[in-house]
Amino acid sequence: MKYDKEKVERFASEIYSSVNELKDLSRMDESDFVSDGYKLNSAKYLLIVGIEAAIDLCNHLISMNKFRHPEVMQILLK
DSSP: OOOOOHHHHHHHHHHHHHHHHHHHHHHHHHHHHHOOHHHHHHHHHHHHHHHHHHHHHHHHHHHTTTOOOHHHHHHHOO
16 A cells, blocks of 8 residues: 555644544533533544544545545535
């Protein structure tokens, strides 16, 4: 499988970093977490960053290896 090692490492680092920070937030008491808008917004942001990095990683592997687009993408591209 072809891939750019630096890109894969960057995407993986973003994913791991987001997951680790989310784990830290998950250790908070639920009522404290929900009542703290900054913590709640941080969790949302970290989730978005992790998901975007995972999508970017998948797109990188798809394009480097000339895989077909997932069916959902094929429908959207029509």
